[in-house]
Amino acid sequence: MRKGIQFALCLLLPLAVGYMSAFFVDTDGWYQQLHKPSWTPSGTIIMRVWITLYVLMGVALFSFLNADNTARQARTGIVIFLVQLLLNFSWSFIFFYLQEPGWALAELIVLWVSILINILVFAKAGKLAAILLIPYICWVSFAGYLTYTIWQLN
Numbered sequence: 001m002r003k004g005i006q007f008a009l010c011l012l013l014p015l016a017v018g019y020m021s022a023f024f025v026d027t028d029g030w031y032q033q034l035h036k037p038s039w040t041p042s043g044t045i046i047m048r049v050w051i052t053l054y055v056l057m058g059v060a061l062f063s064f065l066n067a068d069n070t071a072r073q074a075r076t077g078i079v080i081f082l083v084q085l086l087l088n089f090s091w092s093f094i095f096f097y098l099q100e101p102g103w104a105l106a107e108l109i110v111l112w113v114s115i116l117i118n119i120l121v122f123a124k125a126g127k128l129a130a131i132l133l134i135p136y137i138c139w140v141s142f143a144g145y146l147t148y149t150i151w152q153l154n
Contacts, residue, residue, distance in 0.1 A: 011058035060132035067125035
């Protein structure tokens with residue numbers, strides 16, 4: 001039973017952060033007026049990808065927490081995970097609420113590095129936890145290129 005609660009909490013944390021960051025997303029106002037490349041995914045696709053990524057993050061966290069870690073490794077992994085999650089949340093705030101694509105791009109570069117560090121820290125505990133974060137860093141790479149392109153077009 002304890003593992004089930006831990007699993008649920010590991011899933012709930014990134015999903016809750018994603019849900020909260022969605023409050024800043026306004027695709028009908030300012031964003032609609034921006035010049036965007038033709039290859040910009042629809043809002044529905046973006047939403048589905050993020051939900052999938054948040055679930056993968058939660059499973060990765062659960063896998064990491066249940067690996068053979070020292071207390072120090074566990075603390076480090078949790079802190080890194082929370083930092084990248086906070087940076088993930090911050091991107092939506094900077095891009096949509098502050099309407100600053102250039103600053104959002106700079107923040108996204110820091111996010112990308114934090115995800116890479118997260119992958120490397122999780123990999124020390126087990127390959128599964130790290131592998132589950134690879135789609136996340138790939139998507140953030142794509143989002144970085146999209147953010148850069150939107151910034152340049154506007």
